[in-house]
Amino acid sequence: MKLSKSKVNQALDMLAKEATVLVPMIVDGVSKFAPWGTEGKLALDIVNTLLPPKDALFPQTEKMYKYKVSAETAEVKEITDSDKQVVFGLRSCDMHSIDCMDAVFLTKGYVDNFYSRKRENLTTIAINCTKSNPTCFCDSMGVDPNNAASADMQLIDIGDAYVVEARTEKGKAVEALWQPLLEAGEGTATPISCELKLDMAGLPAKLRGMFESDIWDDGYQACIGCGTCTYICPTCYCFDINAENHGQEGVQFRCWDSCMFSEYTRMAGGHNPRPSKKERLRNRFMHKLAYFDERYNKNLCAGCGRCVVNCPVNIDITRFIEKVKEVPVNG
């Protein structure tokens, strides 16, 4: 079945009756996934939004529980609200990052209930890429820009229409909803690949042995220690937990945190295991390229290129990967 591009607005309207539908939009100059029906311009033709859709599952600020305290007593009430959401038009790299977050929040001993509630209520509708940015390198990171395997539904851009491929129950429900809009028809898209190619073979294992390498002694100096790379990264998931107090009551919330900030690892008493930009940048690159692979068997870098474009001082993970490749083994 296929969905004519002229009917996309109608399709989104239908979805929006049942759920909050997040679509790539340009809102006031910033491209991001914004709720369909709010002010902004639908932008299905851009390769990557500036802000990834991770906010849908892992909001920058998420309230966890309300509390009331007095001199002696304390009361805690968990916040469990979670609405139905659909992310429409996400790219394979962003889908990969949801896979990464699933691994973090849903496996390894504990399930994060705040995340899992949102995840269960989320339907993902991916669209294949028909072109790539010069900074795209997802196919080097094991992501297929033509197909997001784990999405609930894949749309394949065949020019004037999207071929609809529902893959899960959630995806089939969307297909059923769209039934009045769909037409018979099949088609394929010409597969694309990224121009920027990186050789990742053996890199995670090699990096694991390079913690003490002098490769880290160069390049970190330019870092200004801001959180841009981590906040616009679709896969960065680190968070902080804090309280917002209002007299005797308040709300405990979690919010994004960045490993690039100095106080991220600083302990009470002042000791900081990652005291300078060097250690912090090393941890970020190692986490993206080696540690995560070791723990979850995936690259934490989706190859979307957002940090490459937006770093204020052009610190470039792709050039770092090339640099690692050049280091002789056992060197």
Added chain:
Amino acid sequence: MSVDVEKKNVDPNWEPKILSFSCNWCTYAGADLAGLNRMKYPENVRVIRVPCSGRVNPQFVLRAFQKGSDGVLVCGCHPGDCHYVTGNYFTRRRFLLMQRFLEYNGIDPRRFQARWISGAEAGKFRDTVTKVSNDIKALGPNKKFQESWYKERGESNE
């Protein structure tokens, strides 16, 4: 998104919350004297004693609005009379700018004021807070800069 709803739907019994940062050496003594002389001034002004008007970090003002104040008043010694010699000269520069900067960010400048009130000027203290209180009553509740927590809870919040 608009916040220009201030004057509409205001409870007739609404009383503004006004915070006054008062210098220990002059204004606080002036307020004290006003009390001793049984002068009446609006009870909606809460006085916070500070060692010097120069102690008042501009962020105190922002936080006050954020936490639900409808107006902020900073009071100190007359220029030249500072207990620490120069504190209020810096206050003057700082708050001349702060007032304009808050106005630029959309706050009515009447909501944030500074005054010099000496320890002997009990009457000036009474007149100033009365005027500020009346001004702010006329302006209505402030919602700008406020945390959503307070906005959601409306006027019942104390």
Added chain:
Amino acid sequence: MSDIQQELRKTARELLESGEVGYIIGWGKGRFANQTHPIFVKDPAKVDELVWDDYCLSTLAKYTQDDKYPEKKIGICVRGCDSRAVNRLIQDHQLKREDVYLIGIPCSGKLDPETNEPAKKCVECAHRNPVVYDVLLGSPVEEVPQPERFKEVEELEAMTPDERYNYWADVYDKCIRCYACRNVCPACNCRECYTDQYRVGWQGKQNNRAENQIFGITRAYHVGDRCIECGECQRVCPMGLPLMKLNRKMLKDINNLFGAYEAGLDTETKPALGHYETNDVEEFM
């Protein structure tokens, strides 16, 4: 430009070989033609990594703050903006003049890598030639007067308070609080920023309008009289927020209230908020 690049590399080599400086902070080329990034050259054999082209946008003086007690002088390439930043840091006692060797480069403006148009911060620049240097490469360029320095501020001032509030609220709503504006700013040199002392209660870590307003206003106010108008905050902001409209409002009022003022042109002029006059404007009587 390539002449200056040649000269820059030559000067850098000499400085490094003679041991006059420990390293040189300049610009290097990224993967793409429209990218440069700050580089730190220690080895005289690597001076050819230094470039001087249309995309050398980053200001460099802030990096001296990562190395406050250098063994040898730090060599820094300074354009107008960088040199003013150096002056500001010296005036704040965050940097010693004798700890830096300034390689002055007159600059006629850089290009925005996205549009290839002249970068906004350079179009608005009033001091293209370094105001302090140890050696000057090339010859001074013509300064471009900026009669419209406060035009954007005036446009906002003409709005009603509610319009202004809503304008800024929209801006603060977009902020993701990555702190790039703070970290890149050569005037932000506190050892520990108040935002990092969030446990003290200055700044909540949650991202919402109220907290973002506090951050936006406090950042601009803290920078205050130290802003050298390099425009880096606005350039690095990933959300493209008009931060210079905040900084310039402070500067406009400083100019109106306390006399003509531009930060960092020299180290002698007292900063507007670092001193006072007994006969300052009086509005609080």
Added chain:
Amino acid sequence: MVEIERECSCEKNPLVPQVCQIVEITDETPDIKTFKVKTMEGTKPFAPKPGQLGMFSLIGIGEGMFSITAQGEDYLDFAIKKIGMLTDALHEVKPGKQIGLRGPYGNTFPTEGCKGKNMLFIGGGIGLAPVRSFIRYAFENRKDYGKIDIVYGSRTPADLCFKDDLFKNWPAMPDTEVHVTVDKGDENWNGHVGFVPAFVEELNFSPADTIVVLCGPPIMIKYCAQSLKKMGFADDQVVTTLEMRMKCGIGKCGRCNIGSKYVCLDGPVFTMAELADLPAEY
């Protein structure tokens, strides 16, 4: 030589604390207090194994991860040193205060793997708090373990915590020796004066069939590990417990990683052999 047991399980939301009550506060030293905690029903909040952690929260002020230093039928004990914002506030509270608690988190000391071995417990300062959970376990199951040596040091005699245990309860246990040292004595101090690593070397323990459990300030751990190596202890005979800044406690929030391991989930207990394989970033 020893395998560290790792397990975790959770039925309810692991990030939301249960409200518990501080029922008793004991002053250990001028800056260390022990907080006895029960649920509101007067029962034990949860049943941790030796070495595990609890996320202790003064609701509205902050949360902190602390080792559980002891447990009884119906209570948990946390010995907490005053060092930061949360702990300063904690030291001000009175018994009866309701707090939030979640856990238990992390892995445990290898109580099973150590059975039949001689035990050498080394603690420095507040570092005795986590070790104490294992010491108490060993005494409760005294026949399972061989000779027990406890080496403990603090800055001054006043800073020695768990004094009752050190000078009364533990020395009275069968086949047990307690060695106490201070960095700097005072006029009433007749015991040993000197740093813990040097003291350990002086005591010259035999590595044969012995497992060491070591915890203290990072610098003490480092030098003790060197001393033990000199005495012939292999890396897998030495068990230590680490601390890092933690927020979630369940291996999600990211900050307590050492390499790909999370201290809150895969730790805090590691053998020196395991640590040798991890980046030295703690």
